[in-house]
Amino acid sequence: MSATDATPAKSAETPLLEIKNLQVGFQTQRGMVTAVNGVNITLMPGKTLAIVGESGSGKSTTAHAIINLLPGSGRITGGEVLFEGRNIAALDEGQMEKIRGRMIGFVPQDPMSNLNPVWSVGFQVEEAIRANGIATGKQDVKKRAIQVLSEAGLSDADKRLKQFPHQFSGGMRQRVLIGMGLSSNPKLLIADEPTSALDVTVQRRILDHLEKLTRESGTALVFITHDLGLAAERAEQLVVMYKGKVVESGPSREILQNPVHPYTQRLVAAAPSLASRRIQSASKPLEDLGYEATRVTEGVDLIAAAESRVDAHAAAATAPIAIAVKDLSKVYKIRGGKGSASTLNAVDGVSFEIPRGTTMALVGESGSGKSTVAKLLLRLEDSTSGEIRIDGTDTAPLKGKSLLALRRKMQPVFQDPYGSLDPLRNIGNTIAEPLGVFNVGDKKSRRARVDELLDQVALPKSLVTRYPNELSGGQRQRVAIARALALKPEIVILDEAVSALDVLVQAQILQLLSDLQAELGLTYLFITHDLAVVRVIADNVSVMKSGRIVEAATTDEVFGNPREEYTKELLDAIPGANIPLGV
Amino acid sequence: MRSAGHFVAPLEETPIAAIDDVKVAEKPSNLWIDAWRDARRRPIFWISGGLILLVLVVALFPWIFTQTPPNDQCFLSNSNGGPDSGHPLGYTKLGCDVYSRIINGTSTSLSVGLLVIVLTTVLGVFFGAFAGFYGGWVDATLSRLGDIFFSIPYILAAVVIMSVLSQYRSIWTISLAIGLFAWPSTARVLRAEILRVKQADYITASEALGVSKLKILFRHVLPNSIAPVIAITTISLAGAIVAEATLSFLGVGLGSDVMSWGNDINRAQSDLRTNPMTLIYPSAALSITVFSFILLGEVVRDALDPKARALR
Numbered sequence: 001m002s003a004t005d006a007t008p009a010k011s012a013e014t015p016l017l018e019i020k021n022l023q024v025g026f027q028t029q030r031g032m033v034t035a036v037n038g039v040n041i042t043l044m045p046g047k048t049l050a051i052v053g054e055s056g057s058g059k060s061t062t063a064h065a066i067i068n069l070l071p072g073s074g075r076i077t078g079g080e081v082l083f084e085g086r087n088i089a090a091l092d093e094g095q096m097e098k099i100r101g102r103m104i105g106f107v108p109q110d111p112m113s114n115l116n117p118v119w120s121v122g123f124q125v126e127e128a129i130r131a132n133g134i135a136t137g138k139q140d141v142k143k144r145a146i147q148v149l150s151e152a153g154l155s156d157a158d159k160r161l162k163q164f165p166h167q168f169s170g171g172m173r174q175r176v177l178i179g180m181g182l183s184s185n186p187k188l189l190i191a192d193e194p195t196s197a198l199d200v201t202v203q204r205r206i207l208d209h210l211e212k213l214t215r216e217s218g219t220a221l222v223f224i225t226h227d228l229g230l231a232a233e234r235a236e237q238l239v240v241m242y243k244g245k246v247v248e249s250g251p252s253r254e255i256l257q258n259p260v261h262p263y264t265q266r267l268v269a270a271a272p273s274l275a276s277r278r279i280q281s282a283s284k285p286l287e288d289l290g291y292e293a294t295r296v297t298e299g300v301d302l303i304a305a306a307e308s309r310v311d312a313h314a315a316a317a318t319a320p321i322a323i324a325v326k327d328l329s330k331v332y333k334i335r336g337g338k339g340s341a342s343t344l345n346a347v348d349g350v351s352f353e354i355p356r357g358t359t360m361a362l363v364g365e366s367g368s369g370k371s372t373v374a375k376l377l378l379r380l381e382d383s384t385s386g387e388i389r390i391d392g393t394d395t396a397p398l399k400g401k402s403l404l405a406l407r408r409k410m411q412p413v414f415q416d417p418y419g420s421l422d423p424l425r426n427i428g429n430t431i432a433e434p435l436g437v438f439n440v441g442d443k444k445s446r447r448a449r450v451d452e453l454l455d456q457v458a459l460p461k462s463l464v465t466r467y468p469n470e471l472s473g474g475q476r477q478r479v480a481i482a483r484a485l486a487l488k489p490e491i492v493i494l495d496e497a498v499s500a501l502d503v504l505v506q507a508q509i510l511q512l513l514s515d516l517q518a519e520l521g522l523t524y525l526f527i528t529h530d531l532a533v534v535r536v537i538a539d540n541v542s543v544m545k546s547g548r549i550v551e552a553a554t555t556d557e558v559f560g561n562p563r564e565e566y567t568k569e570l571l572d573a574i575p576g577a578n579i580p581l582g583v
Numbered sequence: 584m585r586s587a588g589h590f591v592a593p594l595e596e597t598p599i600a601a602i603d604d605v606k607v608a609e610k611p612s613n614l615w616i617d618a619w620r621d622a623r624r625r626p627i628f629w630i631s632g633g634l635i636l637l638v639l640v641v642a643l644f645p646w647i648f649t650q651t652p653p654n655d656q657c658f659l660s661n662s663n664g665g666p667d668s669g670h671p672l673g674y675t676k677l678g679c680d681v682y683s684r685i686i687n688g689t690s691t692s693l694s695v696g697l698l699v700i701v702l703t704t705v706l707g708v709f710f711g712a713f714a715g716f717y718g719g720w721v722d723a724t725l726s727r728l729g730d731i732f733f734s735i736p737y738i739l740a741a742v743v744i745m746s747v748l749s750q751y752r753s754i755w756t757i758s759l760a761i762g763l764f765a766w767p768s769t770a771r772v773l774r775a776e777i778l779r780v781k782q783a784d785y786i787t788a789s790e791a792l793g794v795s796k797l798k799i800l801f802r803h804v805l806p807n808s809i810a811p812v813i814a815i816t817t818i819s820l821a822g823a824i825v826a827e828a829t830l831s832f833l834g835v836g837l838g839s840d841v842m843s844w845g846n847d848i849n850r851a852q853s854d855l856r857t858n859p860m861t862l863i864y865p866s867a868a869l870s871i872t873v874f875s876f877i878l879l880g881e882v883v884r885d886a887l888d889p890k891a892r893a894l895r
């Protein structure tokens with residue numbers, strides 16, 4: 001290389017964004033809490049980088065620190081954020097405003113709350129355009145707004161301008177927000193979990209769209225996510241964060257195929273998308289994989305969990321039927337405008353059977369009616385027509401004592417770990433409540449049973465006198481599982497029971513559920529929107545769409561040989577398809 | 584094996600912890616314990632609490648503070664007289680001791696305040712809880728009933744009731760008159776909170792266990808919705824004390840034989856220019872008491888709200 005070449009070559013190597021030893025703290029009652037501790041990130045122009053980590057790892061805080069929009073009492077306490085070589089962490093608010101939007105765009109996490117419901121979508125897009133000085137003059141601004149919306153992939157953009165956010169679906173809103181973020185052709189776009197609130201198929205389309213737009217305009221992308229599979233699929237560079245620090249960073253594929261830091265190894269082992277892709281790409285049946293978790297990934301390795309499950313379930317195929325549902329329907333009346341009433345078929349002729357001791361996954365996107373099926377099974381709502389038989393008994397006519405007997409046989413675990421326990425009752429009383437309702441045993445034997453249950457869900461007995469606010473989400477779900485098991489039910493209905501948890505915790509709970517099933521011979525109905533999780537936990541899968549079951553078969557069949565277009569679409573939406581993974 | 588761009592933090596700097604380890608504080612905590620721990624760190628809590636305690640002691644044991652009878656031993660020769668020995672705040676127009684009248688009037692104000700909040704809480708919790716929890720036509724009926732009471736200003740209603748019941752004026756009737764029209768705000772706050780709480784998964788989990796609706800309401804829903812009611816109750820106690828004084832001032836409150844700050848303020852107004860202190864002293868007693876309850880109400884409200892706690 002000659003001396004004359006050196007200068008341009010060097011300038012081409014100037015990173016667009018360079019974060020050096022970034023420190024972010026939050027002021028709390030107990031003093032300064034460090035959320036980000038010495039983070040270094042380098043991003044070249046036009047490249048894509050993903051920050052991955054569990055909740056509380058500091059990934060979102062890092063992203064917000066780049067544009068100095070930290071929530072609450074947070075502020076940058078040290079380090080530099082160099083944007084094109086200029087330290088933007090030191091800029092005042094006025095100078096920063098010129099950079100936000102114009103040079104660095106931002107796509108927020110929750111599309112539902114980030115558009116103002118009282119203004120039309122057009123007004124908000126035009127506001128962004130005017131604020132960033134992309135166009136002035138009423139006609140120009142409007143023209144540009146229409147352009148933004150049509151680039152965002154909305155048909156009839158000029159009509160859509162006059163509509164309000166509530167007339168848009170979640171995916172459409174996120175398209176609008178992405179369009180707004182990209183409206184001024186920024187050099188960098190920060191997307192903070194842009195699709196975590198959306199259905200998987202919508203997520204895929206939005207990310208494809210985002211990828212296309214950023215590629216066309218040469219915009220660099222910083223992408224925050226908790227899903228390692230998604231990150232590796234969408235980004236060239238990966239940054240893995242843990243407890244406010246970067247534990248591993250580098251080219252995505254290399255990290256995925258050869259994770260070095262134990263934390264990254266755990267993440268790779270626990271990511272459902274990667275596990276399901278790996279099981280699928282292996283040419284052997286699951287039970288012949290001979291896969292073993294390492295010391296580091298013990299307890300969170302999903303492939304190992306799936307394998308041990310399959311081993312334990314070899315004999316379950318011929319078991320008697322525990323739940324039989326036939327032509328189940330539920331019709332809701334919806335109050336329409338001007339007193340007119342219409343109906344909604346939430347569940348429309350659903351039939352399935354679950355053999356005892358097995359797991360059936362009911363998969364569908366939001367609004368597919370899967371949770372309504374759970375409510376009907378639990379007799380929290382009455383069906384409009386059809387039949388539910390539990391161990392051969394029709395549940396519809398049950399009342400009083402026989403209904404209580406049914407409830408004793410079948411218990412639910414719900415999604416929201418923060419809402420599933422009464423915050424004012426201690427863990428012991430929460431788990432013992434079912435025993436009280438059914439007058440099981442005396443005080444002493446109840447206490448013993450609570451201890452036994454805590455042991456079964458791997459929680460210390462000392463928690464008995466503690467309250468839910470001291471527990472993490474995963475621990476709360478364990479308590480909820482313990483409460484569900486208190487009466488020794490035969491059937492447990494898991495309604496998105498692991499969906500709200502971080503991947504490592506999710507993997508742990510999945511392992512726990514599968515151990516409990518083997519130990520107690522439980523029958524699970526596993527309701528989820530995440531097909532990837534299904535691969536490792538279920539024996540059979542039923543795919544629901546608009547209140548109907550569109551495909552039902554064994555898990556191997558559904559994954560290996562899907563018949564319906566919709567199932568294929570769901571399977572394709574599992575991230576990680578284009579990443580070559582060794583098993 | 585590793586490319587140049589592949590950075591791995593040294594394991595000593597970033598040790599990994601056990602996944603989802605159980606970490607509990609030394610002492611158990613829940614909403615009420617946390618609230619207490621928060622409140623006791625705030626000076627305002629101790630100041631307002633101390634003042635309220637003082638007011639309570641004065642109301643229960645007035646003889647500790649003064650031996651002078653408030654109504655007897657009034658000599659017209661002392662009319663509107665200034666302070667002298669044993670009578671630190673001077674005399675009223677009728678020559679009665681101002682200090683003694685304030686001390687002996689405390690229990691009246693406080694009794695009315697307490698009786699009113701008992702009444703508003705009982706009515707408010709009943710209407711609010713059933714309306715919010717059962718919904719549907721129960722909610723529609725109870726809420727509209729509440730709206731009817733809410734639409735009538737309670738001072739106005741109390742004036743009317745007290746005028747009609749002029750022969751039966753007592754602490755009981757005045758409390759009834761105020762409380763009967765003051766409960767809808769308690770009911771509304773509770774109803775809104777119950778609508779939020781009853782959506783929680785732990786309520787559905789109890790239903791799936793077969794716990795009866797009424798038990799769910801009293802065991803799970805009410806305890807989790809009562810915090811804002813407590814905050815509003817402390818403040819409405821202050822409102823009730825003011826209402827009693829207002830009614831007495833307007834001449835439709837307690838009989839002239841009952842010792843009451845409102846009555847004294849009423850009687851002192853004619854001498855505002857010549858002897859303003861006879862009006863200012865009972866007014867100050869009223870203000871300090873009301874102020875203490877409002878301060879306490881705010882501390883309690885903040886302490887029971889985890890979001891407000893985090894902001895401080």
